[in-house]
Amino acid sequence: MGRTIGEELEGLKEVDEVQIPTSTRTHDAHSAHHFVDFAPSLLHPQQAVKEAEVEVNDSNAWLERGLRLQENEREGGAIEALEEAVRLDPNNKDAWLALAVSLTNESQRTRAYDCIERWILLSTQSNPAYKQLPIFTKGEGTTLKHAFDALVHYLIQMVNHGAGQGVIDPELQIVLGVLFNSNDEYEKAGDCFEAALSVRGDDPVLYNRIGATLANRGKAEDASHYYFRAIELRPSYARARYNVAICALNLNVSFLSSPALSDRAMELKDGVGVV
Numbered sequence: 001m002g003r004t005i006g007e008e009l010e011g012l013k014e015v016d017e018v019q020i021p022t023s024t025r026t027h028d029a030h031s032a033h034h035f036v037d038f039a040p041s042l043l044h045p046q047q048a049v050k051e052a053e054v055e056v057n058d059s060n061a062w063l064e065r066g067l068r069l070q071e072n073e074r075e076g077g078a079i080e081a082l083e084e085a086v087r088l089d090p091n092n093k094d095a096w097l098a099l100a101v102s103l104t105n106e107s108q109r110t111r112a113y114d115c116i117e118r119w120i121l122l123s124t125q126s127n128p129a130y131k132q133l134p135i136f137t138k139g140e141g142t143t144l145k146h147a148f149d150a151l152v153h154y155l156i157q158m159v160n161h162g163a164g165q166g167v168i169d170p171e172l173q174i175v176l177g178v179l180f181n182s183n184d185e186y187e188k189a190g191d192c193f194e195a196a197l198s199v200r201g202d203d204p205v206l207y208n209r210i211g212a213t214l215a216n217r218g219k220a221e222d223a224s225h226y227y228f229r230a231i232e233l234r235p236s237y238a239r240a241r242y243n244v245a246i247c248a249l250n251l252n253v254s255f256l257s258s259p260a261l262s263d264r265a266m267e268l269k270d271g272v273g274v275v
Contacts, residue, residue, distance in 0.1 A: 057088055058088070059084075059085045059086070059088040059089035059092045059095065060085070060089075060092070062081050062082070062084045062085035062088065062095070063081075063082065063085040063092060063094060063095045063098060065081045066078045066079075066081035066082035066085060066095070066098055066099070066102070067098055069081060070098065070101065070102060070239070071205075071234075071236075071237055071238060071239050072238045072239070073238050073239055073242060075102050075105055075106055076106075078098075078102045079099065079102045079103065079106070082095050082098050082099040082102060083099065085098075085099075086099060086118075090118075091122055093119055093122045093123060093126070096115045096116075096118045096119045096122065097115070097116075097119050097171065097174065097175060097178075099112075099115045100112045100113075100115035100116050100119065100175070100178055101178055103115060104178055104181060104182045109144055109148075109182050110144065110147075112178075112182055113144070113147045113148065113151060113179075113182075116151055116175060116178070116179060117136065117138070117151065119175055120136050120151070120154060120155070120158075120175075121135075121136060123158070123171075123172070124136065124158075129161065129162060129165060129167065129169075130158055130161060132161070133154075133157060133158065133161060136150075136154045137150075138150050148179065148182070148183055151179055152176070152179060152180075155172065155175060155176045155179065156176070158172055159172060159173070159176065168195055168196075168198065168199050170195075170196035170199040170200050171196075173192045173193070173195040173196040174192070174193065174196050174206075174209075176192045177189040177190070177191075177192030177193045177196070177209065177213075180192060181209075181212075181213065184216075186213040186214075186216045186217045187213070187217060189209075189213045190210055190213035190214060190217075193206055193209045193210045193213065194210060197210065202233060203233075204229075204230040204231075204233035204234040204237055204240065205230070207226045207227070207229045207230035207233065207240070208226065208227060208230040208237065208239060208240040208243060210223075210226045211223040211224070211225075211226030211227040211230065211240070211243060211244075211247075212243060214226065215243065215246070215247060215250075220247040220250045220251050221247075221251060223243070223247055224244055224247040224248070224251075227240045227241075227243050227244035227247065228244060231244065
């Protein structure tokens with residue numbers, strides 16, 4: 001991590017898999033996307049054929065599509081796919097978490113908190129390590145702050161319970177990080193993602209998430225190193241590429257890696273890093 005962002009950008013190559021959306025995230029949140037309209041554009045032809053053979057009633061197939069759309073900055077489509085995943089299998093814990101991430105990025109906090117609550121209930125039911133904890137309840141409050149506080153309190157109980165057994169649960173740390181991120185508590189979110197990274201050291205999504213929390217705290221130079229590591233691990237990771245482009249613009253660093261990427265970064269420049 002000793003190179004400057006300018007030196008890193010000089011070595012950043014454009015890859016065929018990166019799709020450049022035609023609208024901003026704000027536009028995506030308010031337009032009537034249908035999953036079947038754009039999912040094939042995210043795939044190579046041979047991959048599209050394979051996708052066509054996937055059973056449409058497979059919750060995990062919809063989860064995978066949703067995750068791929070997230071990575072390619074298609075949050076509206078990701079939400080649709082992930083909603084279908086949890087509709088088909090209400091016990092798909094990973095889909096509830098992924099949906100919470102997309103809803104958080106779209107500032108739909110109430111719905112995101114409902115997804116996190118569902119994730120908690122499924123986790124405490126399925127993981128023997130949490131069987132001794134009381135059942136999660138929101139209590140009497142109805143405000144977003146009350147819901148946030150109740151979720152944080154319970155998740156920290158889960159963390160402490162695992163720590164007492166010498167276990168770091170990366171999924172739990174990610175959920176807590178997403179929750180803190182939704183409340184603009186970026187330093188706490190970053191600490192959680194770092195804890196998850198200590199278990200999943202080669203996870204490009206975690207590197208991007210840590211980068212986003214740093215960028216949102218005004219530490220664009222530090223953030224860029226995490227974004228570059230995410231891209232190194234997954235060269236087609238569009239979200240990390242957009243985030244690093246925003247860092248470059250915020251730092252007034254010019255780069256030649258992709259005119260389309262540069263244009264898209266200009267559209268997003270005033271936004272925040274996306275987890």
